[in-house]
Amino acid sequence: MKRQASWADRLLKRMELEDESMPKQCILELCNDSRVLIENHMGVIEYGTERVCVKVQYGQITVIGNDLHMKRMIGQILVICGRIKHIDVKRRCH
């Protein structure tokens, strides 16, 4: 079943700003295989050296790797360093 687009999504589409990031939207940046930046997250769900799970607006993001550690956590910005093997995005069920 196809999900109905929200009014904000429809507005962005109308204004041709689909590719631009909006405030409060989660941004995930991967730098090589050693660092990942998650902006606008909603808290850490799970934290370990091989698995870091972060809650975001639409679900959760799981970073899997070796020797993972948080390099920095400032407000809603989170920098995870280590050897990243896999990033999993899990959408919340509506």
Place this chain on the structure above:
Amino acid sequence: MWKDSRIAGQIVAELTSADIPATLTVLQYEGIEITDLRIKDELTIILSIHKSEWNHLCKLCKKRGEKIEALSHRGILSHFEGVKKRPILIAGLTLLLLLSLWTPGRIFFVRVEGNTTIESAQIIETASYFGIHFGASRVAVRSEKVKNAILESMPSIAWAGVNTYGCTAVITVRERTTTSDNTVSEGVSSIVAVADAIVRNMTVLRGKGLCKVGEAVKEGQVLISGYTDCGLMIQAQMAKGEVFGETIRAMTAISPREYAFRTQQTGVKQKLSLIIGKKRINFTNSSGISGTGCAKIYEEKYVSLPGGFVLPFAIAIEQWISYDTELCEYGNAELLLRDYVKYSIPLKMVGGKILAAEETIKAYDGVFLLSGNYHCYEMIGITKIEENMPHYVKND
């Protein structure tokens, strides 16, 4: 940026919690910045936070029943905080800073230059009354005022000047010179022969001539007397005139056959000394006597402050350069000896020239010996002060 940087100071802490992710979420919502977060074990993490947020974190942990413990401090400011516990060091550094600001504008040493007969201490004492003393401000020194004071209190000084170089004040003086003409201005004097001679020319300007042209005179004989018989009385005065005559001068000169000259450098030795004011501290104790095969380069490097202020501290560097020497024979020793005699004989005369010479040069063991007789035409009269003046003589 200041908050982010580690210059401001960070605390490395160990946090023990039953639910680490929940704690991190709370910290996130409280806006506490966390860096270098590492897992120690399942319940413990090690994190770094800014020093200003430490109390906030402690309160949060206490409220949540978690344990937090500071492990170490990082950052430059944290290191400086350790200095706070050392008051003597702080006092010393403060004193050093104050001195470095205060000393360039002060006078700590006074040097006198150009004096030969007047004591330096006397000049320094006079200058001290007019602002040049230990610790005096350089700005307050009025060169003109000190100069006038020195000239007024010491008539034997013709000129004086004051300059400051860093912490040293240099008083440069010039003493009055007295001409020899003024010394013999009074009394009775005669002109006597300086050597055995035959008088060839004679001019009497004052006094009475006691010899004639063509006459042979002996050394010390009075040629022009200061006493003139005027019939009723004897006039005593300073004799004045010129007497020229022919003399014979004997001269002997010796020159070595060989001389040593430096060929190639064999080594360099450096000696250091520390100069503090007028004191010198030698770091080496060897003597400064050098042979013919050794050259010396001397250099003084003074310490100066920004702005060109020279402090009275210097490092003296002496370089002793040793050379190989080689002996070489004089090719023109006879010429050198003749030249030497030609220039040295006129120096012994009051005034005159060599008319003829009879010279013999002989070579002895390692030396050349020149002996000769020189026929000269020279001024033979010199002034002699009469010490015992008779009571009946009337002085003009």
